[in-house]
Amino acid sequence: MNNSPTVLEIHSKAIKHNLLYFQSKLQSKTRTLVVIKAFSYGSDAIEIAKILEGQHVDYLAVSYASEGIELRNAGIILPILILHAQIENFDKIIEYNLEPAIYSQRSLKLFIERCEHVNEPYAIHIKINSGMNRLGFKMEDRAGLMSILIPAKERVKVKSTFSHLASSEDKTSKEFTMSQIIYFNDFAEKISIDLGYKPMKHICNSSGILQYPEAHFDMVRIGIGLYGFANIPEETKRLKNTHFLKTKISQIQHLDKGESVGYNQSYRVERPSRIATLSLGYADGLKRVWSNSGISVSVNQYLAPIVGKICMCITMIDVTDIDCKEGDEVIIFKTQDQILELASKAQTIPYEILTSISQRVRRELK
Numbered sequence: 001m002n003n004s005p006t007v008l009e010i011h012s013k014a015i016k017h018n019l020l021y022f023q024s025k026l027q028s029k030t031r032t033l034v035v036i037k038a039f040s041y042g043s044d045a046i047e048i049a050k051i052l053e054g055q056h057v058d059y060l061a062v063s064y065a066s067e068g069i070e071l072r073n074a075g076i077i078l079p080i081l082i083l084h085a086q087i088e089n090f091d092k093i094i095e096y097n098l099e100p101a102i103y104s105q106r107s108l109k110l111f112i113e114r115c116e117h118v119n120e121p122y123a124i125h126i127k128i129n130s131g132m133n134r135l136g137f138k139m140e141d142r143a144g145l146m147s148i149l150i151p152a153k154e155r156v157k158v159k160s161t162f163s164h165l166a167s168s169e170d171k172t173s174k175e176f177t178m179s180q181i182i183y184f185n186d187f188a189e190k191i192s193i194d195l196g197y198k199p200m201k202h203i204c205n206s207s208g209i210l211q212y213p214e215a216h217f218d219m220v221r222i223g224i225g226l227y228g229f230a231n232i233p234e235e236t237k238r239l240k241n242t243h244f245l246k247t248k249i250s251q252i253q254h255l256d257k258g259e260s261v262g263y264n265q266s267y268r269v270e271r272p273s274r275i276a277t278l279s280l281g282y283a284d285g286l287k288r289v290w291s292n293s294g295i296s297v298s299v300n301q302y303l304a305p306i307v308g309k310i311c312m313c314i315t316m317i318d319v320t321d322i323d324c325k326e327g328d329e330v331i332i333f334k335t336q337d338q339i340l341e342l343a344s345k346a347q348t349i350p351y352e353i354l355t356s357i358s359q360r361v362r363r364e365l366k
Contacts (some may be wrong), residue, residue, distance in 0.1 A: 001363045005248040006280045006331035009251075010043045011366045012051050015226060019055055022209055022222050031219035033059035033081065034226055035201065036143045037067060041227045042354035043284075044363045046074040053078055053355045061221065065089035068098040081160075082127055084135070089095045092115045094122065099159060103127040103135040105144055107315060121157035127336045128187050129286060130163040130180040130203070139187050146194045150205045160200035160219065161188040166292070169207035169231035178207075229334050229350045236336055243354055245285075245332040245361075249299070252319065254327055261316050262308025267292050269307075273320045276304070278330055285357035286332075287346040295345055298331040299324050 027222060032059050040048040049071050054188055061081040062068050067144045068080045072147035082093060085100030087110050093100050096116060102108045102124050126145070129136030136285040139143055161186040165339060184203050192198045206225030208215060210232060224231065245364070253275045261267045261275055265361045269275070276299070291310045296303035297317055304317040317330070333339050338350040339350050346353070 004279070004360070004362045005250075006278075006284060007246055007248065007362045007364050008043065009358055009364050010047065011240070011242050011244065013366075014228065014242040015048065015051055016055060018226050018228060018242070019052070019222065019238045021218075022206065024054070025209055025213065026216060026220065030216045031058040031200070033060045033061055033221045033332070035083075035221055035223040036071075036220065037061065037063040037083065037222055038355045039359065041224065041351065042357045043227070045071060047363070047365050049074070049078070052293050058219065060129075060212075060257070065096075065098060068093070069096050072096045072098070073089045086113075087111075094118070099123045099125060101125045101135075101162075101166070102130075103137065105141070105148060108145070108148050109268055114146070115152075115155040118155060120229045121153065121155060123158045123159040124156050125162060126191065128163040128184050130184040130187075132164045132166045132180075134164070136163065137187075139190075140181070142190060142194070143189070145191075149195065152264065158191070158195060158199040158271070160202060161191055162202045162221075163202060165205055165208045165212075166312050168205060168211055169246040171211075176209050181212065181317035185215075185217075203311045207235075209234050211328065224351055227354060229339075230365075239336070241334065241336045241339070244366075245357065246334075247266070247278050247280050247329075247330050247332065248328055249319075249324060249326050249328050250279050250314075252324075253277070260308075262291075262311065265308060267308045269318075271320070273318060275307065276317050276324065276326075277312070278315045278317060279331075280361070281311045281315055283312045283315060283358055284361050285353075286310050286315060287342070287348075287353075287356075289346050290342065293345050295342065297335045298334075300328060302328075332347055 030186050036045045036048050039045050045322050060075045062214045063084045080098050082098050082100045084207040090111050129138050188201045202219040204220040209220050219342050229237045257268050288310050296305045299322050302322045304319050305317045308316045343353050
């Protein structure tokens, strides 16, 4: 049992609020897929999936088969799309009734081979490369794609065609985003004609839902938006933060003027000081670049700066001017603004801050 004083609180009411906010932007017939890859963006994929099963969600998506298997073993029955379905895991994908994204002729051929003994055509999803240039089929691949798919109609059925917007949050990239949407829709419609039936179409991510309602098509994918970030400042303010990271003071050291703190004596106190030790470090998800950077945490509603180099399992803060004691709670972050500040200091994005939280940090669903 994990009794660590370091806890990541996951707030279910905020999850539901954010989901409903995005769903309020949709037409009644537009389906909802929620992305819970990477431990549900650093939280708890199983607990989030359980919440979503009761919230009119049509699909879940994860990156890898192992993530989908974990959900199935936890009793999750919603359809699960494997976004980066790897050939080595095709047998497990079928065993656990997961639905692979197919992005190349090689992967399509090999998956069809694995479906030799299925009782009915197995659901697959065709990834279209509309300009992101990571994975997927391009328009020039259409003939080759169909030459494999059409003869295999007894083994596989295309449940959806989908693509990914590269910069839907960036208003200066609207022309490029629209070119992606047009390319995707054209290719998807041609695939429907070739197949003789209409798979679902989806291309919008969280910011795409808000910026491009004309591209909602049959389904949308909510990712970072579920966790409180829209990648659009005015929209993020309408969402609620879902991740609260907190810990406790392990010890308070009393230092004389001129004494140093932590590795390499990187910080020296300029007056008699009280330095509190926290039981988390860069192995728990803190960024070492935050050391001596002006980043502060909250102790009894007062800000305490991080001092000295952040260690693997320990961080030090200056509490000289704060009335506190050993065992008091310390808030690392609990608002979107705090997470955005941490991301800015690390020259990264909120996604990385959230997904970097180590699995050894205790999770609590609130």
